[in-house]
Amino acid sequence: MEGFEKVKADLKNRYHDLLKVEVEKAEREGWIRLAEELSRFRPAENLKGKAEAFKGEVKTLASEALKLREQLSTLEDRLDRARDKLVEAGVSEALLEYQFKELDSQLKRLYREMEKLREDLEIGRAEAAKVGPRVYTGRSPQEVAEELKTVNIHLSTLSDVSRRVEKAYEKFRRLYEELKSKIEALEENKRKLLEEIDARREVWIGKLEEVVSRINQGYQRLLSTIGATGEVRIVNPQSFEKAGLELTVGFHGIPPVRLDAYTQSGGERSTTIMAFLLALQEHVASPIRAVDEFDVHMDPKNREAVARLIVETVRDSPGTQYIAITPWHHPVFDEEARVIVVQKVGGKSEVALVEGEAKP
Missing domain, CATH: 3.40.50.300 (P-loop containing nucleotide triphosphate hydrolases)
Structure with a gap:
């Protein structure tokens, strides 16, 4: 905004300078024409020299006026750009103001919802404390709420269940706990047995x-x-x-x-x-x-x-x-060996001891 006002002030000053130069230029041109007219009637006076001097001043003023016009053109361009930026800034400001109002409205609405959720949370905590200790879970409250809805729907279909069902459930629950403890004991015994088998296997392998x-x-x-x-x-x-x-x-x-x-x-x-x-x-x-x-x-x-x-x-x-029993002839390699021959002759078996030197 300050830049825009500065450009306007510069533009105004340049217009005054240009107007002043144009006025001086017009005066000098008037004096030139007057000097040219008077030189016809009074040639003796030095009017022609004054006219030439005025022409030089007019040329200088014309050059200065041209520079001022260029400066004015530049300032007008700057003024247009500054005006466009000012308009854009105004639009942005209006948009930001609108967005601010919307965000402020949303923030207030979220605060109201947060307060309501906080109240619901306190009520839910109080109800949960009546049911039992807190159950930690990795699910979100929305997921838990959806599951509770599903469970309530299933429970609504069981509204006419007999009271004996609870007794049967407790009976089977106790039976389940007993079986569970027995299985755990069996698992422990199995572990110990496997450890003993491993130990015995090592002894067995060594032997x-x-x-x-x-x-x-x-x-x-x-x-x-x-x-x-x-x-x-x-x-x-x-x-x-x-x-x-x-x-x-x-x-x-x-x-x-x-x-x-x-x-x-x-x-x-x-x-x-x-x-x-x-x-x-x-x-x-x-x-x-x-x-x-x-x-x-x-x-x-x-x-x-x-x-x-x-x-x-x-x-x-x-x-x-x-x-050593054999049906074949057995070579003897030791002098301490005793060779007994069993031979069947005439339907009868005869036993004899072979005596003699050992064969090499």
Whole structure:
């Protein structure tokens, strides 16, 4: 607003200056015409020089008047822009005043609604305190109110329910609590049982690894007597149901591989199994051990290899008697071995002891 008034004042001053210059210019032009007319009648006087001087002053005044007109034009443009800004400011002020009134009206309305909600809240708190302690929830009051409406609608459909329903409900509620406590006790017992099973599994695994380690030593020792290598190891030790033993064996310098029906020959499998069983028998607390017809399906080479395993086992267990029953000729590798032959002759079985030097 101050800028607009300043522009108006500058414009007014420039108009006065321009008017003054125009008046002086008109006077000088009048004097020029008068001097030119008088010079016709009085040539002796120096009127022509005065006329030229007046012309110079008129030119100067004309230049000054042009500058003033340019300044006036500039001031008029500024005045127009200032007037436009003033009009825009007035419109903005009127709009802001209207918005202020609207916001003030809305604020008053919101204050009234807040007061009403505060009153409703106090009433609701008082009613809730009569029902019981406060229930904390992450839902908004509107959601709770909507659910209460839904529940009230459902309750209205149950207005004619018999009074015995409450007794039945209490009965089943107590039964539910009893079952719940029993389930919790069962869960606790299950947890303790699982902990005990885990503890026993660790003990079992330790003992099993210890026993299998000793059996593996005997198994490897027996295999070494026939030029073979192998290992007895536990598989799936963490599961009682899936735990088992796996045998590996390698003959003729071949690295040990898993014993199965596809890799080794039948004689090699029989020899490997006999080595494992003999190693296992070393941990059986019995003064007498026996194997019956172990070499029925063996070729002479594997039969001799198993015989060497049996003799090696007997040598390592001097306090144990060992009986090997076979329908074939059994090579003797130890001078302390006793060979008993049972032969059926003429429908009668005869038993005889073979005596003589041990075969190398």
